[in-house]
Structures are given as structure tokens and as C-alpha cells.
Amino acid sequence: MGRPPCCDKVGIKKGPWTPEEDIILVSYIQEHGPGNWRSVPTNTGLSRCSKSCRLRWTNYLRPGIKRGNFTPHEEGMIIHLQALLGNKWAAIASYLPQRTDNDIKNYWNTHLKKKLKKFQEASLDNPNQVQSSNSTSHHHQYLSNKSFSDRSLDISNNHASSLKLTQSSSSTTYASSTENISRLLEGWMRTSPNPPPLIKYDHNNNNNNNNFDHHKITTTSKYITDHGRDLVSHEEFDSILSFENLNNNNNAAAWDKSTCDSMPEKCCASSSSSHHNKNNHNHNININIKNNINCGGAPPLSFLEKWLLDENVGHVEEMMELSDPMF
């Protein structure tokens, strides 16, 4: 006999969430905090399964989520971390605090995978051109050395630097009353002792096709204090999130809070002994990365590389090959 479903399928609504449902969910979480998802549908009256509520919150409604275009910096990080970790989207998302694993996964599947493939073909056709582009790589700022796998790192750098982003503005069309959700979130920001960056529902974006019922959600380019003042620009925040900065100060605090709220197992779960898993060592890498993040900020990649080399000598190349055949 198979395992019963997580929730009774009868009467459970599926498909896109409506703004009204979002408001109900946000209101509830604002009051009770994230967690205990099983009780959320019951207590809110939402005809959604608990998993759906959790996913809606973590992937869409949670404050601090950045939506829209991925910066070249983020793209480079994803490429590099994917090469390093494989399809461990949650672990990769740990290094991109404003992005969800789902977002990263989607972006990888729809953009980066294709681009890498194209690049691979191009590099096979003309390796000299690839070599020259490496020297100007923007992503060298955080790809600090080549101690790990020259081959894979070079490929990652080259991909990231040579790929010109042509993505269109990818803000998400959303029906109705987003401003209400925005207010709710802002209210939460005010009451939260250590609020993460705010998602702003942009009602004044440049898309003239918008009407009242079809706002587009965009990530605010400014991060707003509880007094409504601009705190730090998007670019500045992007810079703050660089590995060097994460390693040197506590800028990740806001992220830690929001992350821990929604993913409590990540907080100080240092008991590696509890992870006697039967899986591959990628899992262990994942655990250690998480522990590093939550118990003192994200380490720079060079640290990871060092760790990998120290702890997994002889497995690195194997892992790289497993993570993606092209590497």
C-alpha cells in the first residue's frame, strides 16, 4: 500500500493562486509566522494543500525575494555553483539570498543550460576566441583562484563572461490587488525586528498595458527602511552580497532571519552526525555549505574549493563530471 497523499485531494484547489488567496495566506503568516503548514489550510480556510501554501510562501510571497532579471553576477554564481554542486538548487539558492531555488532552477533550465550548450559548441568551434574572453571576465571578482578545477572554472568563467544577457524583462504578470499584499508585507516589515529586504509591488512600472487588474510585480530597486527611506540601492546590495563581503561582515543577517523563518532546519543544524546518509558526498557538501552559511556567513568559493580539496581529494573531478557531463 502506498503512502497516503499529504493532504486530502478532494476539494483541494489547484492551479494559480489568486490575489485574494495570497492576502489570506500573507495575513495568516504575518500573524502566526511561517511554519506548521499542515494547519494553514484549516486555519485560513484556504482550499489549498499545505504544501501548496508552503511553496507559495517560500517561492513567491516571502519578503526579500528578488524577481526579474538575473544580473551577470548572479548568473555567474549560478553557473559556478552548479558546476560545483550539481543540481542542488537549494544549496545554490543559499548563495543567492534573494532568489528562490525554484527561480534558480527555472532560470538554469530555461536560460543557462541552453547558453552553456551554445557556448560549448562555440568553444569547440573556436577555442582561441574563448580563451581570450576569459581575461575580461567580470566574474573573476569572486572566482578568486583556479585551485579547484581549472578546466571547469575556466568553462564557467567563459560562459558567464561571454554570454550576453538578452533576456526580456521577466517580471511576472499578476492579476489584481497586489497593492493589498504589498501593504500587508510592509506592515510586517514594520513589525519585524530585523526585516529582510522588501518586495515591492510596482504599480507605476513602464508597461503601459497595465491596468488596475494587471500589475506587474517587480523587485524594488531600493531597499526601504522602516521609515520608508531608501537604504541601499540594488547595485549596492548586489555588491554587498558578494562572497567577500558576506565573509567579512554580517550583511547576511536579514537573509538568515527570513531563511530561518521559513526553513528552520537550516539554522545551526550543525549535527553532521545526524546526516549519516547513504547518498553521495554531494549531500555532505550541501550540508556543510548550509552550516557555513547559517553559522557565520557564506564562505567564499575559494574556501569551498579548499574544503573540497582538503576533504575530497580524488573525488572532485568525479563530482564535476557527475554534476554535468559537459564539465
Added chain:
DNA sequence: AAACCATACAACCGCCTCTAC
């Protein structure tokens, strides 16, 4: 203008791990 195709992304599904009992 309509049909068709490609793309992007939100959401679902199934499996896994962890934890409480």
C-alpha cells in the same frame, strides 16, 4: 487576423529526510 511555435515560469508531483512518538 489567425494559427502555430517557442519561451518563461508558477505550480504540482513524487520521493527523500528528519523527527516525534
Added chain:
DNA sequence: GGTAGAGGCGGTTGTATGGTT
């Protein structure tokens, strides 16, 4: 130690949207 439930994760699908013919 075994079991069941809750939550997390990664793969996949469904659908809206935009572009092309």
C-alpha cells in the same frame, strides 16, 4: 528500532505570453 507525519527538494508539467509565419 519501527512507524507515521511533516516538511524539503528536485524533476516535470501546465499554461500564459510573445514572436513568427
